[in-house]
Amino acid sequence: MDHIVTVQDVVTAFADFMEPTTAELDAIELESPLILAEVDLLDAHIVTLDRTPNELDARRIRRARNRVLVERRTLANRTFGVTGGAA
Template sequence: MKHIGALQMVVTADLSDREPTAAELDAIEAEMPLIEAERELLDAQIATLDRTPSELDARRLRRARRRVLAARRTLANRDEAIAPEVA
């Protein structure tokens, strides 16, 4: 005799089916400047894949790298201000 319980689907929700929490959305919102800066850098890098970078391309890459570094610094400083290390 087969046990019917083994053939039934799980009724509880899967973790991948849930919506993001408010805290997760806030974390994404806080990281958005970094995400946008990294996307700009990636766009600049993709634009130079099939050709030798011109002076304008080189400036665009430098500017994008500086924006990524500035966004990372700002995010790191914000995180440090929220949760300082205990020495």
């Protein structure tokens, strides 16, 4: 006779290892301004999918793109330890 056993213990046995480490959480926190800027840029592009972009849409996309570039530069400077100047 075959016994049916649950796999609950096997599935949850590694649950502690599935959580992000402190270093991973710090990296996410460091990159979050860039992620949010990229989401804003994506939102600006999504708004224009069903219509021709007008002047306000173009301005919103341009500002969002500039914010992404600023956040990328800030992240690159912070990552490589540069304290001033452009990357």
